[in-house]
Amino acid sequence: MSAPPEPTIVVDGVSKWFSGVVAVSDVSLVVEPGVTALLGPNGAGKTTLLRAIGGLTQPSQGTVTVFGERMRRNPALYRRIGYMPEHESVYDFLTGRQFVELGARLHGVADVAGASSRAIEIVDLAEHQDRRLGGYSRGMRQRMRLAATLVHDPPLLVLDEPLSGTDPAQRLHLRDVIRALAAEGRTILVSSHILEEVDELADRIHLMVSGKLAASGDYRAIRQKLDDRPFLVRVDCADPRALAAGLVRVEAVESVEITGTTGVRVRSRDVSSLQRALPAVARDRGVRLTRVEPLDDSLESVFEYLASGTGR
Amino acid sequence: MTAIFGLTVRQLAGSRRLWLVLGLVSLPVLAAVVFRVGDSTTTSARFADNVTRTLVASAILPLVMLLFATSAFGNELVDRTLGYLALKPIARWRIVLPKLAAAFVVGGIPVAVSGFLAVALVGGGGALRGALATGAGLLVGAAAYAALFTWAGLATRHALLIGLVYVFVWEATLAAYLDGIRFLSIRRYTLAVIHGLDGARLATIENPLSAGAALVAAAIVIAGFTALTVRKLVRMDVP
Numbered sequence: 001m002s003a004p005p006e007p008t009i010v011v012d013g014v015s016k017w018f019s020g021v022v023a024v025s026d027v028s029l030v031v032e033p034g035v036t037a038l039l040g041p042n043g044a045g046k047t048t049l050l051r052a053i054g055g056l057t058q059p060s061q062g063t064v065t066v067f068g069e070r071m072r073r074n075p076a077l078y079r080r081i082g083y084m085p086e087h088e089s090v091y092d093f094l095t096g097r098q099f100v101e102l103g104a105r106l107h108g109v110a111d112v113a114g115a116s117s118r119a120i121e122i123v124d125l126a127e128h129q130d131r132r133l134g135g136y137s138r139g140m141r142q143r144m145r146l147a148a149t150l151v152h153d154p155p156l157l158v159l160d161e162p163l164s165g166t167d168p169a170q171r172l173h174l175r176d177v178i179r180a181l182a183a184e185g186r187t188i189l190v191s192s193h194i195l196e197e198v199d200e201l202a203d204r205i206h207l208m209v210s211g212k213l214a215a216s217g218d219y220r221a222i223r224q225k226l227d228d229r230p231f232l233v234r235v236d237c238a239d240p241r242a243l244a245a246g247l248v249r250v251e252a253v254e255s256v257e258i259t260g261t262t263g264v265r266v267r268s269r270d271v272s273s274l275q276r277a278l279p280a281v282a283r284d285r286g287v288r289l290t291r292v293e294p295l296d297d298s299l300e301s302v303f304e305y306l307a308s309g310t311g312r
Numbered sequence: 313m314t315a316i317f318g319l320t321v322r323q324l325a326g327s328r329r330l331w332l333v334l335g336l337v338s339l340p341v342l343a344a345v346v347f348r349v350g351d352s353t354t355t356s357a358r359f360a361d362n363v364t365r366t367l368v369a370s371a372i373l374p375l376v377m378l379l380f381a382t383s384a385f386g387n388e389l390v391d392r393t394l395g396y397l398a399l400k401p402i403a404r405w406r407i408v409l410p411k412l413a414a415a416f417v418v419g420g421i422p423v424a425v426s427g428f429l430a431v432a433l434v435g436g437g438g439a440l441r442g443a444l445a446t447g448a449g450l451l452v453g454a455a456a457y458a459a460l461f462t463w464a465g466l467a468t469r470h471a472l473l474i475g476l477v478y479v480f481v482w483e484a485t486l487a488a489y490l491d492g493i494r495f496l497s498i499r500r501y502t503l504a505v506i507h508g509l510d511g512a513r514l515a516t517i518e519n520p521l522s523a524g525a526a527l528v529a530a531a532i533v534i535a536g537f538t539a540l541t542v543r544k545l546v547r548m549d550v551p
Contacts, residue, residue, distance in 0.1 A: 054399065085399075090393065107401060
């Protein structure tokens with residue numbers, strides 16, 4: 001039996017607070033080779049945690065080790081790390097190529113021109129490399145920043161919201177690039193606030209909510225937890241009493257509440273069964289449905305549910 | 313280090329403040345031209361001393377260095393681009409030194425050239441020696457201001473305000489009249505070096521520092537604030 005892969009990143013009990021506001025609270029996790037996603041709504045503490053992992057900020061508590069070494073105040077370790085910050089600011093007066101070459105020089109790359117050309121080729125921006133960054137679209141800027149991040153061919157990439165600002169075609173391209181880089185044996189940690197975005201991207205997902213780690217696992221495990229949570233659905237119809245009477249007999253329905261003269265609120269843990277049962281009950285009772293709407297299906301509410309502990 | 317030096321020179325020289333600075337450094341030269349073509353009753357030596365003392369060393373040099381040196385890191389902090397340098401496998405002093413050098417080159421050299429030209433244009437006996445002494449003294453002052461204001465630009469968001477208070481309250485008022493604190497005035501170092509290199513220049517300054525003491529004090533300021541800047545960069549949270 002082969003030994004489990006050595007974790008590239010070990011986060012141990014990390015907390016970070018700013019003037020009394022807790023941004024990250026006692027987070028422990030490991031990141032191994034492959035693509036790992038840090039998922040959570042805006043303000044969940046993802047960027048703060050990534051900044052602690054990248055050595056840009058000192059954790060108030062806890063430790064971060066990367067390749068077995070302390071990250072903070074250890075600049076030599078950046079030879080093995082490519083870190084793409086969340087904010088999109090760049091040196092607008094540089095061309096895309098100059099920006100990538102600057103990164104290569106500062107990383108001590110031997111063949112600056114060759115490495116820069118390869119990195120720009122990977123993100124498919126060779127055609128635009130001699131334009132100033134100030135004139136780039138958001139998506140192009142993201143891709144050129146990715147080129148500068150991987151120009152020294154690091155075994156670890158930390159990418160904070162790398163798909164943000166990209167159009168669907170660019171997103172697909174970047175996703176393929178990230179998957180290909182991981183297939184070469186790299187460890188890649190990406191953050192995102194969109195669950196579907198990480199579906200085909202990440203092997204493992206760490207969910208963060210309100211500064212805490214809410215859940216960890218692969219996409220299927222996270223999806224299962226999401227499916228297991230109670231859903232609240234609003235149904236508008238001509239005869240809510242008749243519909244409610246039918247729905248209470250459905251096994252998948254936990255509770256039904258009549259709201260006003262035209263609606264019911266249905267709570268269920270098995271949304272698939274409810275989806276099948278609802279039209280059948282309406283048909284049997286002769287009730288015409290005018291509206292079916294999930295009431296708490298926003299990503300934030302999903303995250304809040306998982307963070308509450310009931311979803312673990 | 314040349315990559316960061318080149319980057320910072322482009323950051324500083326590419327901004328609108330360059331035009332303001334070009335306007336400022338042209339003032340002493342214009343004053344010298346006006347003196348030469350005009351019918352002034354003042355002697356060449358006195359006029360040169362006045363331009364050097366009241367215009368170049370007291371106002372233009374500190375203002376220009378304040379504008380450029382506080383921006384050496386200040387721009388990166390405002391634009392949130394400092395991470396692109398901090399996330400590289402280079403010792404922090406190798407980030408600080410080229411930024412300091414860039415601020416010195418972009419700000420200090422134009423002021424020194426301006427002072428040199430102004431004194432040379434005014435003419436009179438020993439004008440060339442006086443011009444060289446002026447240029448050299450201004451370069452010493454520029455290096456000290458660069459170290460002080462580069463640190464301020466990294467350490468506080470209010471670097472410009474603090475710098476203005478230092479230049480116009482501390483140096484222009486307190487250090488000018490209180491001999492006990494003349495060792496804490498970069499302006500006094502500048503004037504002392506000029507006087508030390510050319511004894512005929514700025515002879516009317518009361519209780520001047522010796523050139524040697526001024527150079528030692530300037531070296532301490534440069535080394536001390538450079539070390540503080542490196543320390544700050546090592547310990548700070550990079551935005």
